Amino acid sequence: MLRRLLIYLSKAKWAQQLISRWGFARRAALRFVAGEQLSDAVRAVNELNKEGIQASLDFLGENNKTEAETREATSRLVEVLDAIHQNQLKANLSVKLSQIGLLLDQELCEQNLLRILDRASENGIFVRIDMEDSSLTEKTITLFEHALQKGYSNVGIVLQAYLYRTHDDLERLASFNARIRLVKGAYKEPAELAYPSMAEVNASFDKLAERLLQLSKAAGFPSESADQITPPMVAIGTHAARHIESVIGMMRKMQVPPNAVEFQLLYGIRRDLQQSLSKQGYPVRVYTPFGTHWYPYFMRRLAERPANLKFFLSNYLKG
Numbered sequence: 001m002l003r004r005l006l007i008y009l010s011k012a013k014w015a016q017q018l019i020s021r022w023g024f025a026r027r028a029a030l031r032f033v034a035g036e037q038l039s040d041a042v043r044a045v046n047e048l049n050k051e052g053i054q055a056s057l058d059f060l061g062e063n064n065k066t067e068a069e070t071r072e073a074t075s076r077l078v079e080v081l082d083a084i085h086q087n088q089l090k091a092n093l094s095v096k097l098s099q100i101g102l103l104l105d106q107e108l109c110e111q112n113l114l115r116i117l118d119r120a121s122e123n124g125i126f127v128r129i130d131m132e133d134s135s136l137t138e139k140t141i142t143l144f145e146h147a148l149q150k151g152y153s154n155v156g157i158v159l160q161a162y163l164y165r166t167h168d169d170l171e172r173l174a175s176f177n178a179r180i181r182l183v184k185g186a187y188k189e190p191a192e193l194a195y196p197s198m199a200e201v202n203a204s205f206d207k208l209a210e211r212l213l214q215l216s217k218a219a220g221f222p223s224e225s226a227d228q229i230t231p232p233m234v235a236i237g238t239h240a241a242r243h244i245e246s247v248i249g250m251m252r253k254m255q256v257p258p259n260a261v262e263f264q265l266l267y268g269i270r271r272d273l274q275q276s277l278s279k280q281g282y283p284v285r286v287y288t289p290f291g292t293h294w295y296p297y298f299m300r301r302l303a304e305r306p307a308n309l310k311f312f313l314s315n316y317l318k319g
């Protein structure tokens, strides 16, 4: 109930206008966001890199509705790629297609995406396409397939375990040896499209993770190539220790080498787990958002764990 309300608020324009103006909300958001400027993000990634942890930078922004906004966002994303290159960061880029035109025009979005992929490829950087709500799933996968068919190898996608369709999507992308980040899913979806209970989502996550490992094994664990640009085929995006343990168990059983899977967590969440996985020798990547459009991202983090509301309110009490 609270989760649904918070996800509703994450999309409500009126709530965004109100809450983004509150200084204490901004302070609370900074727990999950590296800062508002690109220089803040560079600093945060340098800190992570010192601990042997890689990053995926997310220049916050989504649901852009004019062509000018999408072109401006694309230019900013290209600047992020240049900053990664110039500062020699161990980082790649995550992108939401609604930031670069998916809500407006598929062709415009594709042009913007290819501009990003071209610069990423010049700079030797991988780009991960985030997955948004189910109204965009098919369009997002289609644009991803177009990029693969055009020969881009420095691009991957996210699939969400809560959607019934994901099993088929995984098989659909298997012929490309696609690089996939598996997550549970962070949006409000109807029971016709997504498992309504957490137990079912958890079971789906484990099943899909196992299938991803099988596909990666069948492809000969492409992570072991000398190519620095492309990360392993399998990225496990979760903070739930039970899933991580279960994936590590499957890896042992299936003789999957530790560098064939990347564990990915969000900035500011389960730092202990990030460090301990890295110390055990598993590749760890932290999704690191930055920018002024932190509101919807922050609200989704509150929705995932309503206990975070306590922390939000404590910032209010601190004034």
Ligand code: FDA
Pocket (backbone or CB within 6 Å): 129, 130, 131, 132, 158, 160, 183, 184, 185, 186, 187, 237, 238, 239, 240, 241, 264, 265, 266, 269, 270, 286, 287, 300, 301, 302, 304, 305, 308
């Ligand atoms: P789960 O919800 O089962 O919680 C397990 C434990 O993790 C909790 O007990 C708590 O300790 C910790 N935890 C989880 N969320 C927390 C929070 N917000 N604050 C504090 N602690 C928390 N979604 C999507 O729809 N599209 C996408 O592209 C992505 N991309 C993405 C990238 C990466 C790297 C990650 C880790 C996650 C995403 N997600 C996402 C979000 C994902 O769908 C999901 O909503 C969250 O990861 C929460 O689910 P978990 O599996 O992490 O843990």
